[in-house]
């Protein structure tokens with residue numbers, strides 16, 4: 001082919017691209033069939049393209065960025081078809097039980113071969129799944145899970161005991177770097193993975209005993225491989241959070257991106273992730289077939305309370321196990337590390353909390369007991385108001401899941417904040433953005449657990465979005481509070497902790513979740529005052 005023949009083709013291709021990618025979106029923008037031009041743009045090009053939002057996403061702090069912009073605007077157009085809200089009146093319209101909105105196309109794009117409870121879009125399908133699963137997640141089972149959580153806590157304590165160093169002198173306040181023996185972020189994640197594997201699948205995963213998260217994955221052809229649980233999960237979410245925003249292009253972009261090493265590595269982790277729930281499901285199925293009677297989610301997925309088979313497809317069961325291992329571990333671990341971080345940064349709050357614990361638990365256990373007996377029973381601490389306030393304030397300030405949970409307006413459109421929005425528009429509120437609305441949460445950037453106490457605190461609950469709300473709100477909320485409460489009470493009774501230095505700050509990276517970097521701490525046995 002000679003250069004003269006190639007030139008017209010190049011020009012033709014160039015012209016087509018220009019028309020399709022530039023001229024057409026501009027025409028759509030000005031035609032404005034959905035009436036979205038009245039909303040302020042995140043970026044001058046946001047009405048025409050999702051690229052500005054993708055660029056912001058690559059900065060790893062998109063919701064923090066949005067929350068700054070939202071100080072001036074209640075509604076912001078973040079993409080050609082996408083609106084971000086920062087007004088408490090929008091919560092009910094978008095997420096409330098009577099909302100006409102549904103989960104949007106993002107969930108289908110991120111889904112595997114079968115939908116699971118969290119990504120299923122169709123409302124009747126969701127209701128069917130939620131019914132099956134709520135018997136698994138029901139409150140009465142909490143008691144059944146307590147001993148599993150207690151066992152997991154005991155194993156964490158066994159490790160922390162080994163890491164204890166000499167008490168830190170009050171005046172120094174900066175630990176010897178050699179004493180920073182625990183990465184609190186990693187160990188709380190080992191904790192939540194072990195706990196949900198046991199609760200969900202009666203699997204003794206043993207990450208807390210091994211001290212790492214190298215696990216076995218299974219390919220569809222039955223062969224297995226090793227991979228790191230947290231990397232697989234985190235990188236899967238990270239790739240989505242960088243590339244998913246132009247929905248109609250994502251399947252293509254996702255494939256092309258794999259050629260670029262930066263994304264290709266994440267793609268490999270995503271493939272590896274798929275095999276982890278598959279392997280776990282496979283192992284559990286073998287026990288089921290062998291006739292073992294086990295009290296866990298898997299059992300509830302297979303049969304109803306009367307032993308009648310649910311007849312779910314195997315792909316659906318694996319999908320449910322996948323979301324359970326994912327949502328059931330990552331977010332709670334982030335929450336646990338965040339609250340400890342906040343308490344260490346706010347010694348006055350820590351003191352009030354520890355006093356509350358001591359007052360409730362008295363002097364009836366002995367710190368020389370073996371670790372099984374030093375796990376604080378949930379019953380003794382679940383109603384402590386300051387403890388719950390600390391957990392909630394930490395979840396407010398740093399919600400583990402920050403994405404603007406995207407919902408699609410119904411075909412005929414709907415009113416949001418009393419303002420008509422056309423059909424087929426993606427709308428959402430990020431918990432991070434909502435939790436920084438100053439009129440609801442004064443001094444929103446500060447860690448102030450007191451705001452959650454008493455009547456005033458109760459009145460804030462409708463604006464607390466860490467677990468979302470309405471029919472699609474988190475089903476694992478109670479399990480999460482159980483784990484967070486027992487772990488925090490148990491470790492604060494037994495130890496003191498210190499960050500590398502008082503000004504030390506944790507690294508954060510926003511993907512779909514708000515990931516944390518390492519959190520090295522010094523641990524030492526607490527001298528408890530005798531009451």
Ligand code: HEM
Nearest residue numbers: 117118327328331332335405466467468472474475476480
């Ligand atoms: C601090 C811990 C947790 C946080 C912050 C959290 C947050 C959330 C949020 C924001 C949603 C809504 C997602 C959406 O609209 O796309 C959700 C749903 C869900 N969460 Fe959680 N979650 C936590 C713990 C858990 C645990 C421990 C489990 C499982 C044991 C779990 C399982 C689920 C499931 C299955 C859904 C989908 C519910 C549905 O659509 O019916 N989560 N969670």
Ligand SMILES: *[C@@H]1O[C@H](CO)[C@@H](O)[C@H](O)[C@H]1NC(C)=O
Nearest residue numbers: 218219220221222223224225
């Ligand atoms: C299974 O799949 C893997 C990866 O695709 C491949 O390397 C391996 O040879 C396959 N094994 C069998 C037994 O088919």
Ligand SMILES: *[C@@H]1O[C@H](CO)[C@@H](O)[C@H](O)[C@H]1NC(C)=O
Nearest residue numbers: 137138139474475476477478
């Ligand atoms: C959590 O427990 C409360 C009672 O404490 C109950 O009303 C609620 O339905 C439970 N939530 C879930 C998601 O199971």
